[in-house]
Amino acid sequence: MALPAPFARRAGAACLAVAALLATAGAAAADNWRAYTYNAVATVTAVKGLNAMIEDVQKATQGQLQIRLNLAARCRSRPPTSRRPSATTWCRWATTPSSWAACRWAASCGCRCSCPARRLREGLDVQSEYLRPEFAKRNIVLLGRYIFPENVFWSKKKMTSLADIAGQKIRVVSPEQAEFIKLLGGIPVTLGTSEVAAGLDRGVIDGALTASSGYGYVWRDLLKYSYRLNVSFVDSLIMVNKDAWDKLTPDTRAKVQALVNEHTAKMTAAMLAEDKDLTAKLAAGGMVVTEPSAADLAEAERRITPYWKEWGEKRPAAREALQKVRTAVGR
Template sequence: MAHADNWTAYTYSSVSTTAAVQGMNRIAESVREETDGDLSMRLHLGKTLHIASSDITQAVGDGIVDFAADLFFAGNVPIGRILSLPMLIENDNDWEAAYAVVQPYLEDGFAQQGVHYLGNYRYPQQVIFTNFEINSLDDLENHRIRVTSPEQGAFVEAFGGSPITLSGTEVPTALERGVIDGVLTASAGGAKNWHEFLPYNYRLPVNYGYSVIIANQDAYDAQSPQTQSALQRIVAEEGHSITDAFVIDEQTQKSAQMEAGMTVVDVTPEEIARARDALSPFWQEWAEREGPEYQRVLEEVLTAIDR
């Protein structure tokens, strides 16, 4: 394991200019400054270490890296997937209330992996981008939509579409060849790179994606209480800053895509309610399949967001 006072840090993102990576770099700088160098970190971008995106939490638990941002943690701590169920969380207020419920379960889930949960940042809402005209949910029928999770796949299937799972690097070619007809992503996410293939955007808020910020438990425990406190505070502050930066970039990219000719259709409250009603049975099925704890947490979340 790397020396506790000189941490190896890792992020799944391979692009240094994203808000997420810039925030991780600010965390490293602030920690070094506030601890007078007692704790320093060197951030490695995605794919620069031999760690698969799905293995980041395990790598932190094993001490291969000491500190990381992990977007693909659900295989290790699946309770966190509750916050990404389709049509469950529709706005900031819902998110804050639901997250307050789920946070202790996240902390426990990571602790079981030898990992200390520090915080998170959230991506913009995932909406629908297509190469066909879309004005309602009915237009998804018989179309193939790229998704990034089984939960997103359930949404697509609920309206007669076929979910397709592809890596981000495969998406442009798949759109060009007609393998897929659209994607679930954000204006500041995949659409930033793929907008030329996606002339239509339907602004239905399907779900949120979020990344956790975590540390190896032994490495964290080796720090002084003052350093631990500083790290917790800095991560909390930067988590909010990264989330806010994504919100700003979402509006910037959406406007730029409209100016470039993208047709953007705002969704009606009636259509949101229709989507919610269609997916709410799936929430219960999902929780029942996962087990009693998931059912209990889902009920707590539903109560918190007044559903």
């Protein structure tokens, strides 16, 4: 079943905004790729995982596939004269932190996306069945994904309750996150990851949504509060341009796919374990870490539930996929 065009466009754009592997312009073969990641810091677990994956790919292919990772960058947009990306301009390996990937498709996880991790993975697997053919129409192969821990509120201003969100400027990464912030009385602001630190410093934003093992720890010197209300889970897609992918031998594709599967699982597990440790370190270092009360959780879910219901009703083409995801996550 085809996805509604607006969703497909947003999904593709979201992935581009996060990371991409781009074949070297003018290369005679698709064996020299440049990797672009939204991450600006090499020390975060996601980048470490991507580098480990790239290193293993190069070893497994005996150097036949060379990849160079560039930080704080993004793949350039589609060439204006082309109706689809070309192998030399769009060879992508994309990792997208998209809270909405789990939640807007499930449209039922609620503000906390409180389904168990196993159920979340099952829901994402169902989602992938629908994403793959849609990306294929855009000459993109979806290889896999890794999942970040809970995406919670961080701020340099007091934030220890749901009421404290009102009036604060919060950086978001999707229209769905923006809607949630507005429903809670906050002001959503869209910024690239590399712009967040400066935005916090200059007062362009007061806070952001991220995980401790995402950028909560990286931005710790600019933040004072961590309000552990989980707006959504964030997943990152691993994608590659189909033309470049098809130029690889079947054996190389099999090796790369196996390594993507292996490393994305490791990255997901590593970030989950790291998140708890880093949150404890932040609290010990003076960060005000607050778990939302039962009343705040109930109120947040009450406010966001109508939005998700409306989101699903406006997208009849996605109804089948939506129902399957909801069943998978048990919501």
